[in-house]
Amino acid sequence: MKEKLKSMWQTLFGDSVRAFGVVSLVFLASMAIAPAKNHFSEWRHYQHGYLKMIRNRSDAVTLQRHFQGGIQQIWLPDLGVTDRCTSCHVGLKEASLSDVSTQPFRPHPVIPHKVEQFGCTICHRGQGAATTVAEAHNSTLAWEQPILPAKYIESSCGECHREPLAGTLQLNQGRHLLSRYGCVHCHTVKMPDGRVLKATDDPPSLSHIADKTSREWIYAWLKDPEAYAATATMPNFKLSDNDARDISAFLIANSTPQPGSTAAISSKASPDPAAGASLYGESFCASCHAVQNAAGNLVGGDIGPELTRVGSKVKPEWLQAWLRNPRIYDVGTAMPHYRFNDAQVATLAGFLEAKADPDFLANVHLDAATPEQIAHGKRLVSDYGCASCHEIAGVKKPENFAPELSRIGSKPVTQLVFLPGMQRTLPDYIATKIKQPRAFGQGLKMPQYTFTPTQIDSLATALLAFNDRAATLPPSRTLAAKPESDYQPAGKAGKLMTDLACFSCHRINGHGGDMAPDLTWEGSSVQRQWLVDFLKNPNTLRPALIRRMPKFNLSDGEASELTDYIITVYQNPAVDRDSMPLGGYSQGQIELGRQLYYGKYSCQGCHIVDTKTDKGYIGPTLTSVGSRLTAAWIFQWMKNPQALRPGTVEPNRDMSDEDVRALTAFLISQKDPAKSEIAKARK
Amino acid sequence: MIRHSLEIATLLIAALVVLASCSRKTVSIPLPTPTPTPFGAAIVESSGGKQIAQAGTPLPQALVVQVNDEQGTAVPGALVEFSAAPGVAFDPPSGLTDSGGQVTTNVTLAGMAGRYQLTVSTTDKAKKKVALKIEETALGHQQTLGRQLNDQYCDRCHNPESTVERVSNYDNLEIKPHPFTEGDLLNKMSDADLTAIISHGGPALNKSALMPAWGDTLSKSDIQALISYIRAISDPRNPNAGPVYAKN
Numbered sequence: 001m002k003e004k005l006k007s008m009w010q011t012l013f014g015d016s017v018r019a020f021g022v023v024s025l026v027f028l029a030s031m032a033i034a035p036a037k038n039h040f041s042e043w044r045h046y047q048h049g050y051l052k053m054i055r056n057r058s059d060a061v062t063l064q065r066h067f068q069g070g071i072q073q074i075w076l077p078d079l080g081v082t083d084r085c086t087s088c089h090v091g092l093k094e095a096s097l098s099d100v101s102t103q104p105f106r107p108h109p110v111i112p113h114k115v116e117q118f119g120c121t122i123c124h125r126g127q128g129a130a131t132t133v134a135e136a137h138n139s140t141l142a143w144e145q146p147i148l149p150a151k152y153i154e155s156s157c158g159e160c161h162r163e164p165l166a167g168t169l170q171l172n173q174g175r176h177l178l179s180r181y182g183c184v185h186c187h188t189v190k191m192p193d194g195r196v197l198k199a200t201d202d203p204p205s206l207s208h209i210a211d212k213t214s215r216e217w218i219y220a221w222l223k224d225p226e227a228y229a230a231t232a233t234m235p236n237f238k239l240s241d242n243d244a245r246d247i248s249a250f251l252i253a254n255s256t257p258q259p260g261s262t263a264a265i266s267s268k269a270s271p272d273p274a275a276g277a278s279l280y281g282e283s284f285c286a287s288c289h290a291v292q293n294a295a296g297n298l299v300g301g302d303i304g305p306e307l308t309r310v311g312s313k314v315k316p317e318w319l320q321a322w323l324r325n326p327r328i329y330d331v332g333t334a335m336p337h338y339r340f341n342d343a344q345v346a347t348l349a350g351f352l353e354a355k356a357d358p359d360f361l362a363n364v365h366l367d368a369a370t371p372e373q374i375a376h377g378k379r380l381v382s383d384y385g386c387a388s389c390h391e392i393a394g395v396k397k398p399e400n401f402a403p404e405l406s407r408i409g410s411k412p413v414t415q416l417v418f419l420p421g422m423q424r425t426l427p428d429y430i431a432t433k434i435k436q437p438r439a440f441g442q443g444l445k446m447p448q449y450t451f452t453p454t455q456i457d458s459l460a461t462a463l464l465a466f467n468d469r470a471a472t473l474p475p476s477r478t479l480a481a482k483p484e485s486d487y488q489p490a491g492k493a494g495k496l497m498t499d500l501a502c503f504s505c506h507r508i509n510g511h512g513g514d515m516a517p518d519l520t521w522e523g524s525s526v527q528r529q530w531l532v533d534f535l536k537n538p539n540t541l542r543p544a545l546i547r548r549m550p551k552f553n554l555s556d557g558e559a560s561e562l563t564d565y566i567i568t569v570y571q572n573p574a575v576d577r578d579s580m581p582l583g584g585y586s587q588g589q590i591e592l593g594r595q596l597y598y599g600k601y602s603c604q605g606c607h608i609v610d611t612k613t614d615k616g617y618i619g620p621t622l623t624s625v626g627s628r629l630t631a632a633w634i635f636q637w638m639k640n641p642q643a644l645r646p647g648t649v650e651p652n653r654d655m656s657d658e659d660v661r662a663l664t665a666f667l668i669s670q671k672d673p674a675k676s677e678i679a680k681a682r683k
Numbered sequence: 684m685i686r687h688s689l690e691i692a693t694l695l696i697a698a699l700v701v702l703a704s705c706s707r708k709t710v711s712i713p714l715p716t717p718t719p720t721p722f723g724a725a726i727v728e729s730s731g732g733k734q735i736a737q738a739g740t741p742l743p744q745a746l747v748v749q750v751n752d753e754q755g756t757a758v759p760g761a762l763v764e765f766s767a768a769p770g771v772a773f774d775p776p777s778g779l780t781d782s783g784g785q786v787t788t789n790v791t792l793a794g795m796a797g798r799y800q801l802t803v804s805t806t807d808k809a810k811k812k813v814a815l816k817i818e819e820t821a822l823g824h825q826q827t828l829g830r831q832l833n834d835q836y837c838d839r840c841h842n843p844e845s846t847v848e849r850v851s852n853y854d855n856l857e858i859k860p861h862p863f864t865e866g867d868l869l870n871k872m873s874d875a876d877l878t879a880i881i882s883h884g885g886p887a888l889n890k891s892a893l894m895p896a897w898g899d900t901l902s903k904s905d906i907q908a909l910i911s912y913i914r915a916i917s918d919p920r921n922p923n924a925g926p927v928y929a930k931n
């Protein structure tokens with residue numbers, strides 16, 4: 001063997017001339033590798049494939065003319081973009097290739113941005129300068145950022161677009177969930193513009209919890225919130241039996257009575273289920289509260305807590321006091337103060353108490369708490385950061401209880417701990433962490449939420465948008481979110497509106513909920529008497545809706561106080577409510593309006609004027625619109641509905657003033673028959 | 684001697700070229716599949732076909748299929764496998780039918796908009812593959828925008844289905860609107876026709892005035908988005924609405 005090698009060495013490098021020849025040959029060969037590598041490069045291979053593919057197409061000539069060979073590059077220095085993706089993704093701008101299913105030749109789907117202006121990596125991440133698939137798409141030693149999986153792509157929209165954007169449902173939902181599920185109670189999220197993301201859930205104060213519920217209920221709730229209510233936003237802390245026992249002991253021992261919140265009521269809870277159900281329905285409790293029906297489906301809104309098993313939770317005397325005036329126990333509650341009389345309180349309390357699940361607390365038996373248990377419970381309460389969400393007397397709200405997430409989207413993969421078997425990427429880490437937070441190690445405190453896979457993807461999408469680039473973009477490159485309005489109405493009427501929790505459903509001047517109509521211009525739109533009557537006894541304008549305005553049992557004084565305030569203050573400068581009369585239009589004009597209504601504009605498709613013939617019920621019923629709206633509002637509304645209420649479904653029909661005047665005359669002649677008769681009788 | 688050295692040099696070059704062209708290749712390890720005992724003769728869809736989701740996101744409902752024998756009775760314990768174009772994920776990718784002969788899987792469509800053809804297969808007694816094809820639709824950004832506009836402005840009349848939260852106005856209309864899935868009719872209409880009827884209302888194409896004009900409410904790009912959504916969800920498929928992604 002050794003002999004052989006020796007003779008080979010002799011053959012190759014035996015004398016200097018031969019050695020020189022051999023070395024030169026090797027050198028020459030290695031020089032040839034570079035052009036060879038270039039020749040066999042991936043992008044050239046794809047470009048060949050592309051040319052072959054388009055050859056037999058009917059649009060081959062156009063495509064061939066558009067084709068440019070060689071490495072392509074989009075260079076946008078101010079965005080830090082050097083993207084060579086179009087070297088392989090050759091057909092990116094060819095809309096006519098939409099039938100092609102093989103990558104990299106698909107055209108880009110239609111989006112509002114142009115690739116020449118933004119490049120590719122701004123949205124897709126990955127390594128733009130790379131010219132091989134592996135380097136461009138995957139993370140390499142020199143480049144950590146891999147391509148962003150398509151399901152999180154909207155996070156890139158969120159870097160610049162801070163306001164909710166039409167068409168990015170997932171991003172919008174993710175941002176909403178961060179607030180709605182109170183993630184931001186523990187995790188600070190500072191937006192790039194300096195705002196701190198605020199929670200929109202409303203975890204109750206626990207300082208007077210013993211007034212409201214029993215220690216047994218607290219125990220069972222802590223062990224598994226979802227066993228009590230499928231819709232619970234409280235996560236599961238996976239507490240041991242002893243820990244749940246001690247926390248419940250501490251919370252009860254720590255609770256102080258809230259004066260008035262358990263005031264006894266003269267009449268006892270009424271067991272009449274029919275009367276209770278009808279009062280529950282009339283008061284539109286289901287607009288905010290959900291109840292599981294016999295089929296197991298949840299029916300109702302999610303502003304207030306689910307009431308399926310509320311009878312197993314609350315103390316009867318607390319419930320009665322709460323129904324009478326919830327603001328005594330919780331001054332900031334979203335629940336309106338219904339002016340129920342004692343009999344109504346008794347009926348409703350009886351109805352709700354019957355919503356109990358005897359099995360729920362059947363297996364909870366707690367002995368009297370010892371001082372050690374209470375002390376241990378207090379320690380656990382501060383360990384788990386309960387006061388991050390709940391107000392608890394004597395326990396300070398911890399600051400920065402959990403890691404700040406303001407730049408989570410740029411967290412280096414090297415700083416993350418992965419579970420065995422999971423993909424080593426940041427999006428996967430975030431998604432898995434939300435899905436099973438406690439799997440990442442012993443002693444972790446983040447509780448277990450029950451999110452659907454879609455919700456987890458949404459949350460990860462929203463979180464990925466909080467990254468270094470988003471934080472450092474110049475303001476000229478971003479679209480700022482509208483600052484949250486903290487509008488509050490003034491005076492006596494203002495207090496009344498707070499008491500009735502109008503802002504839980506209605507929005508005024510940018511503040512409030514979105515379940516019910518925006519009332520910012522209500523003062524220009526409605527007639528005074530109608531509003532008084534409506535507040536006293538809200539009849540329904542849209543019979544197709546389940547969620548409606550409840551009856552608050554207002555006194556005459558309250559209804560007129562509120563009406564005067566609304567009519568005076570919530571005026572639209574473009575609508576002068578007294579500029580057009582409420583009657584006295586010529587019969588000819590009214591008749592012309594009727595023809596336009598049923599003919600040219602076919603309003604009956606969505607509205608009802610005559611209950612005998614019309615059926616449409618997308619828009620409000622107009623049978624007595626002449627007793628409800630001002631003529632000036634009807635006129636301006638039909639001219640341009642979106643100007644008065646952005647996003648309304650009513651289409652802008654670009655009507656002439658003449659048509660609008662006739663339609664207004666026709667509609668204002670639709671008076672409430674009941675009221676006209678009263679008016680006639682008075683005469 | 685020189686010939687020898689030449690040979691060796693060529694070998695060296697060849698080796699270098701081979702080394703240079705070598706690239707990393709990923710090796711996928713097939714997951715162990717459960718072993719079936721019984722065999723069926725046919726697969727039928729129970730629910731979950733023809734759904735619509737945003738590209739890259741899970742379908743709203745799970746896909747449920749049933750394996751039947753020659754007589755049409757459900758076969759429990761048969762092995763069913765799901766497959767589709769790369770990027771489509773099934774959870775689980777295969778399974779044995781339950782006591783009702785059914786298998787349920789959650790489907791996440793891949794990141795590109797278009798139709799996806801899912802293949803559901805099982806083997807019969809003769810060890811032959813029995814397959815069922817199911818189509819699902821993934822929406823891109825523009826179509827998602829169109830879908831939102833549809834939900835806000837069109838769906839209440841054009842979709843005959845009512846839900847508890849949203850009562851359809853379809854039955855109230857004397858002249859019935861066309862559901863947007865009605866491909867037989869809508870595929871024959873050009874984009875220009877659809878634009879005209881949306882912008883100027885039914886009378887623009889001698890159709891009912893109950894369809895109002897939306898041209899002053901929706902922008903041009905809104906209307907384009909709506910049309911791209913209508914094209915995407917059409918059944919039968921619109922031939923111009925993009926490719927069908929199927930198993931390679």
